Amino acid sequence: MYEKNGEKYFVVDTHMHYWDARPENWVAGHEQYAKGWIECFHAYMGLAPAETHWPLEKFYKIDEDTLMRDVFEDGYVDVAIFQPTYLKEWYRDGFNTTEQDGALAEKHPGKFIVNTRFDPRDGDAGLKELEEKVARWGSRGVKLYTAEWREGSRGYTLKDREAYVYLEKAQQLGIKNIHVHKGPTIWPLDKDAFDVSDIDHAATDFPELNFIVEHVGLPRIEDFCFMATQEPNVYAGLAVAIGGLMHARPKFFAKVMGELLFWVGEDKMMFGSDYSIWEPKWQVEQFVDWDYPSDEFSDYPRVNAASKKKMLGLNAAKLYDIHVPVEYQLPGPGAPGVLGAVGVDERAGAKV
């Protein structure tokens, strides 16, 4: 929780990680990809305030105490949602698996929500594994990385028939939230890998599921916005938009925020730090202080403390049924955060 100028903010970090990218976890023969991946992440960290940069050695893998301090003690986060990214082609034990996240969550009941993942190319075995993971970790969401390499394949789209089989299964298992992260490769490689139209199809065909487009569809913000404006169950994950632009490129951050607020709206935008690419502390502080820098932006929707309360936590609390203490809720019935009926301790903690 964060407090500024008498306003209280309940913070849900909808997108964070606990990875192991140390060289000893690199797959033999694929070291260049494992190295390229983590060095690319590390370059993103360079877009944060200089005093928050880490050396690459620390960035490879952080310990539990560092994470707990950065996210919860210093970072104002009340509940953090783990988003796994497997990359087993490059990282022997996986880059960031459900198990790595779950083990940490078990030690800290009530702090984390453990999302899992699926890959439509994993066939029947993958469906069974999804069922086991949901049962084991109480997952209510999945993170999909469509650019994941798998043997000869360079990725998938949600238009694939197999993806629908998995979405149906996920829905049966009680999964509510589908976080989709687009990456630079896909099959076939001649198509735009960042295209979000497959999410549009899936969102239409699975109206009971929520689709959170991670990184606001970057680098296809325009396609994402056109789509989100038409689909009631599509949301914007703000990770990277905040971390990558707010400090390093404030002018563009203001423009991107203005567009998102216009097309997507403050009820469907959710904070994510993308820890440990970036620490949440500076992101929460700067975001609460943020406003448009000049009159140039006068035709964009205004933001106030209530807007930021929604984006920083209340919207996500609604999607994940997280209990928000009354002093952090917005006044009035039906406001986001008011309805949270199930405490996070029961939800995340029961099975963890």
Added chain:
Amino acid sequence: MTHEREVLDALGTVRDPELDEPVTSLGFVTSCTVSADGVADVRLRLPTYFCAPNFAWLMVADAYDAVSGVPGVRQTQIELEDHFASTEINRGVAARAGFVRSFDGLAETELDELRTDFVRKAMLAATDRVCRPLLAAGRTPDELAVLTLGDVPQSPDRERLRARRAELGLPAGEDAPLLVDPLRGEAVEVEALPLHLRKARLTGISLQANASVCRGLLRERYAMVGIGEEEDR
């Protein structure tokens, strides 16, 4: 005798298809030499190791074509460095093998459609750059609806818009409507104009924000400034 300046000028015509900016001003060119016997050697780099391979291919292939077209260049070598698909791209472009053959089993078609899709985005972004100053100066969307390209004061932005439209085979003459649909080239009707202009602005902002992130990442990745590299506009 060919000069490096001419090869660099040729590279200045090669655009990142996603960002609609020259590879030179983006800082992607790190070395450009021409030997006495006409062998041009160009080194390219990108902001990340995992930049999308299809767009990387287009930049390398376009650089190859542009440099090969410089009078006096007898042989062209374009090397994309520090990229996961460098080998396939460099080898494939040099052998004129095409994208599908170079990424055996991973691609279905060549990249013409992908390129066209992104020229359409660039055209929309260029529309915003031309129209926003007019709107800021008090012109209404209704007034813009009846303007032609020739009615707009001459500027680099107008010529960029004209060029992108010509690339798409859309009307690009002085008499052509200022605002046309990027797919069919028909004039945008008055009722559709506010949304069209909104989409144009969003597309322009998206391209600019992406270019901005790319510049930031390139700077984190490499200490050395690229040849012809420029800051954000």
